[in-house]
Amino acid sequence: MARAVLVGTKKGLFFVRDGAVEGPELPGWSVNHAVRDPRSGTIYAATNHVVFGNTVHRSADDGSTWERAEPIELDGLELGETWHVEPGRADEPERLYLGAVPGVLLRSDDGGRTWRSVRGLTDHPTRERWQPGFGGMCCHSIQLDPDDDARMYVAISAAGTFRTDDGGETWAPMNRNVAADFHPEVYPEVGQCVHKLLLHPARPERLWQQNHCGVYRSDDRGETWDRLDGNGLPSAFGFPIALHPDDPDVAYVVPEDGDRRLTSDGRLGVYRTTDGGASWQLHADGLPERAWSVVLREGMAWDEQGPVLGTQAGSVWSLEQGRWHELARDLPPILSVELA
């Protein structure tokens, strides 16, 4: 099957493949994230509607037909926007995870038909110190350790990064050395505004995060973090981060002017590190030199063929042989891209 880009937008889901745009599927729904489950081929979408609420849709036939999850209920909390669907491990074919507002992780054990909250995080003793960001108190990042079936990570804005080593029963904050400049303590136990958290699959003790207050890397499963945005990045602020699938030292970010939420220096500037974040270089050949359209937290993805990004102006760009090429343009504002 040809490489397909799943493009979640404010107005539905599009597919970009073989130079053509297909869609929208799920028209009218705002798709914060869509992903093809590599285990089954089923496509899952975190879908939200200003009138009709928040849910998850799934399609087992490549987007031809869709089923909506059973109503998602949270004991004592009200579900807000759904943000990210993460397929489970290979030996748990029916398990998926869902991150949502208000700072909740949900689990499905029936292929996404029903969801229930992971109580160890919902009832976390620090929850009263968590605060919502502009996107609500969203759980937007879910990362599974490929070497340890009991370990996984989530990141919540603005609560920080949390790790479980016991399959979700208990969660420990993993925010040491991570700044929260908007917080009276600056380095609190929780309350950090993580924008995107990723684990490197080839070196799972290594995590990266683009935070409201800097770019960080941890080489000890989140126990401590090093700040990386001092050498070559025009701004510490940004939303997405993308990792080379094989080389744990290579990452891309798209800095923004944090005060105005515009592209840094008025350009669509993608910055690359090849040395684990010690230095960063502009890597934007082919991208517009004057642009104010930003890339959101789910707006970058990377597979063996290279990275792809989607902008709020509705363009999809792919890096091919060192140069960015526009695969699609004039889509609705892009919320997410995934490769399948």
Add this chain to the structure above:
Amino acid sequence: MAVVRLPAILAREAGGRNAFETAAPTLRAALSELPVADLVFDPRGELRPLVNVFVDGEDARTKLDAPLGAGAEVRVVAAVAGG
């Protein structure tokens, strides 16, 4: 029988059907029978704030428990909101 008519986005969620006949005694019961009831009502069972309901052209948001007459036409309409 009364009939409940759905907007396009709800009809797609209901398997492509945009009209449902009902013998339900009240408007609330008629809406609760729909396969998209979870999109019309919030988890507390209240009509979502931006969902409007009309019975024979009359605003019925606050009359969910009134009897639903045979032959009534119910329209579910998304409020003018968003962008």
